Amino acid sequence: MRPGRLALEGSGNGDSNMSRTIKILLQTTIPATADDWSIARFGLLAKLLREERGVDGQPLFEVATRDREMLGSPDPVLSRLDSSDFDEMWLFAVDVGDGLTAEDCTAISNFRRSGRGLMVTRDHMDLGSSICSLAGVGAAHHFHTLNVDPNGRLERDDPYSTNISWPNFHSGANGDYQNIELRGPIHPVLSNPSSPTGAIRFLPSHPHEGAVSAPPDQDARVIATGRSKATGRPFNIAVAFERHGAGGRAIAESTFHHFADYNWDTRLGAPSFVDEPPGDAISREPAAMADTRRYARNIALWLGGRDP
Numbered sequence: 430m431r432p433g434r435l436a437l438e439g440s441g442n443g444d445s446n447m448s449r450t451i452k453i454l455l456q457t458t459i460p461a462t463a464d465d466w467s468i469a470r471f472g473l474l475a476k477l478l479r480e481e482r483g484v485d486g487q488p489l490f491e492v493a494t495r496d497r498e499m500l501g502s503p504d505p506v507l508s509r510l511d512s513s514d515f516d517e518m519w520l521f522a523v524d525v526g527d528g529l530t531a532e533d534c535t536a537i538s539n540f541r542r543s544g545r546g547l548m549v550t551r552d553h554m555d556l557g558s559s560i561c562s563l564a565g566v567g568a569a570h571h572f573h574t575l576n577v578d579p580n581g582r583l584e585r586d587d588p589y590s591t592n593i594s595w596p597n598f599h600s601g602a603n604g605d606y607q608n609i610e611l612r613g614p615i616h617p618v619l620s621n622p623s624s625p626t627g628a629i630r631f632l633p634s635h636p637h638e639g640a641v642s643a644p645p646d647q648d649a650r651v652i653a654t655g656r657s658k659a660t661g662r663p664f665n666i667a668v669a670f671e672r673h674g675a676g677g678r679a680i681a682e683s684t685f686h687h688f689a690d691y692n693w694d695t696r697l698g699a700p701s702f703v704d705e706p707p708g709d710a711i712s713r714e715p716a717a718m719a720d721t722r723r724y725a726r727n728i729a730l731w732l733g734g735r736d737p
Contacts, residue, residue, distance in 0.1 A: 451735070461496040507533040516734070523685060550688070572640075586660055651665045668680070
C-alpha cells in the first residue's frame with residue numbers, strides 16, 4: 430500500500446483480495462450540485478466498473494466516486510492525489526474554468542508522473558478549462574479562450590445551440606450514437622473481439638463535443654475520430670498517451686458525455702439547462718451500447734497497466 434492512503438466512500442478494505450484490483454477514482458471538478466453534472470450523473474459508469482470480474486471471478490476494479498470540495502481552495506483529495514493509493518483517476522472537468530487550483534493541478538500532474546493512469550475529459554467551448562495546467566495531458570485539450578487549437582477551425586460547428594460557440598462538434602443528439610473512425614493501428618482501448626471488425630465502432634453522441642489533439646512533443650496519438658452530423662467535418666474524439674519514462678498512461682477525451690448516464694439512458698435525466706431534444710437510438714441498438722461499455726472497461730484496464 431502506498432503511503433498516505435485516502436479513505437473515501439467506495440474504497441476497499443485493504444485485504445488480499447482487494448490488492449488484486451485496480452483502484453479507480455471517478456472525480457468531478459465541481460462541488461456536489463443536484464442540477465449540474467455532479468458525479469451522481471455518472472452512476473452507470475461506476476456501477477459497470479464495480480461489477481466487472483476477472484477470469485478468477487474477483488472484482489477487476491475498486492471504484493471511489495466524489496465531487497470536489499468548495500471552489501477557490503485546494504481540494505483535500507485532489508491536492509494530495511499523488512500521496513493516495515489510487516492506480517488511476519478519471520477526471521470529469523465539468524467546471525466553467527475554476528474547478529482546479531494550482532495545488533490540485535500539481536498533485537494530479539505528480540500522480541501521473543509517478544506512473545499512474547489519468548483520463549481527462551471536458552466538453553464544449555471553455556467548459557472544463559481548468560485542466561489546461563495539468564502536465565502533459567492538459568496540452569491535449571483546446572478551448573475557446575485557453576490553449577486555442579492553432580490548427581483548428583475557429584467557428585461554430587453546432588448550428589442549433591447558438592448560445593454555444595466553438596469548439597462544439599455536433600456528433601448527434603444526446604441519447605443517440607455515432608460511428609467512430611479508428612486512426613492508426615487499433616489501440617487497446619478500442620479493441621473489441623466481439624465486434625465484426627475486432628474494434629469498437631460506436632460511441633454515444635453529443636450535440637457539441639470539445640476539441641482535443643496530440644501534443645507534438647509527447648508520446649501521444651489520436652486513436653479515434655468522429656464526424657459532425659451538421660457539417661461533415663472530422664474531429665478528434667480520443668488521444669492516447671503511452672507510458673513514457675516515469676509518466677503513466679493517459680487519455681484525453683473530447684466530451685464527458687461519452688460516459689454520462691443521460692447519454693447511456695436519457696430516462697435518467699439531465700440538468701435543467703440541457704434543452705436540446707434527446708434521441709433514443711443507443712437504447713435501441715445493442716451493439717452501440719455494448720461498444721460503449723466495452724470502451725469504458727478497456728480504458729479502466731489500460732490506464733491500470735493491463736492491456737485489454
